[in-house]
Amino acid sequence: MLTSCPSPLARASDLTPLSASRQRRWLGTLLLLLALCASLALSVAFGARVTHWADITGLLDGSLDSMAEAAVASRLPRTLLAMLAGAALGVSGAVMQGLTRNPLADPGLLGVNAGAALAVVIGIAWFGIQQASDYLWLAILGAGLSAVVVYLIASLGRGGATPLRLALSGAVISAALSSLSTAIILPRADIGGLIQSWLIGGVGGATWAQITPALPFLLSGLLICGLSARRLNLLALGDDMASGLGERVARVRVMAALGAILLCGGITAVCGPIAFVGLVVPHVCRLMVGSDYRWILPLSALAGALLLTSADILGRLIARPAELDVGIMTALVGAPFFIWIVRRHKVKSL
Template sequence: MVASVVAGVRVVSIDEVLAGVGGAADTLAEAAVAQRVPRTVLAVLVGAALGLAGAVMQGVTRNPLADPGILGVNMGASLAIATGMVSFGLVSAASHIWVAILGAAVAAVFVYAVGSLGRGGPTPLKLALAGAVTSAALASLISAVILARNDIAATFRSWQIGGVGGASFDRISQVLPFLAVGAVVCLLAARGLNSLALGDDLAAGLGERVALIRLGASFGAVVLCGAATAAAGPIAFVGLVVPHLCRLLIGVDHRWLLPFSALGGAVLLTVADVVGRLVARPEELDVGIITAFVGAPFFIWIVRRQKVRAL
């Protein structure tokens, strides 16, 4: 977080940061700090939400390839926002959050239903394929919707890449209650996710209400994904990479995995934002591009490691 506030097109020293907070810095330093502080906070919140949602989705589906971006959840939220802006004139951040959560929920249900068809049920490969196809279809629909409105096409396409530039405390204050609710629901489901990891039959034998656990945890993850997408765009691969790295460090107990995934997601997205600002100075790369560079090879490695063959 300190690096995020200090680094950028103009490097700001710690003394200038402190002076800016006290109102004694020069104009350029004050402007840099004023832009970077809310940007850093938004990166931390969105990264934590995506890391936590990814860990929950992997636990609910018992699918190592589960990720809000790969399963089409983020793209469903994006289509809902695009449709709301073009067809219903939704412009406020609060309305975007509500329609994003609705779109994320519909996309999640659709992908899971399609991935469950056929013999073997919702296998990891079938869910990944269903999510990839759904994401491609939704991306095409988004383009068709936006093409009709040239006045918002450029802004929406920039947002669709995924980034935390232009963050403000007003936007953060509107999205924070949704992120808090989603996080609490997910964390409360940690014990139940441990039971689901043993299999539905054994979890039911232990007295767990499998359907309720799966529904509640999925609800929390969808709320996190929808709110994060409304705030920063459809950022992929954070929810895929972070939970796997956290499992290597602390194991598979969801009571520890979920909070550490939130912390890891916050770190990854904040670092990605800093890297995006430094590698292309004086321009910058959105965090969605940086996370794709990290996540795509990681996704291929997971597929090869799991040796998924079922269709």
């Protein structure tokens, strides 16, 4: 029995959508890289003190002969921290949305940031902890415990942890933990001002000594999340389908959640709790590259770094010569985006 062979033109037309999708993904990646490089240059150049290109290039020989060159040197760790924080929060938000299949999943909305913040506040107020390396362990422990509590509460009752229950449980736990942090801080005038500023979330005053202890946690978290990308694609098909394809769903969830918690806890210890980055960035990346987490995760890192660095630049320029913390700027962007997502996905019906 003879079968007709498709013509070369038909074969080319079949490949066109896939080729166009791949080209769109690579184009989006290139544009994000270019925009991130531009934001890096702007972040080093702009601040309370006016600097020029000569001041930036003057650092190449290691000299700090002028106040302008010293100002540029102080912006380098701040810029790196903004990029690391944005990448960590963007990737952790994407992983949480993939694990829970919840479009509203975010380290801030699910109470993970609040748990990390409360653990650090307790360590400072009750145990006198002052070292950044100790903040990291406390923040990661608090982030992990709060994530477990939110999931357990959302799992109670018939139907399990639905997206709506996760969002509501996260909001309640986040409010409760934030209230506890405030209750601990208020009687302590000696540490209240410092901690209140940290709780807003920001990258101002960053130093290399603050960033270095967090790097192993952040790199480990990024590596674990990156290795989970293919498995997150399987989880998107549903637990039963993923199990039928030979995937160990429970182990995948634990490993991916561990990576996200390392990222959230590590960056919260250094910057304070910064909300909405993990919510906004993955949705934007899905519009660019579709639902494949092998593309969503790396692009979330790039887009998150771009968003937080740009927010930091705007915060410096809007209130110049003072500045607005980056946590305030991301809230201004994220709150309207949150409302749009709720309306688009009709979360009330889930």
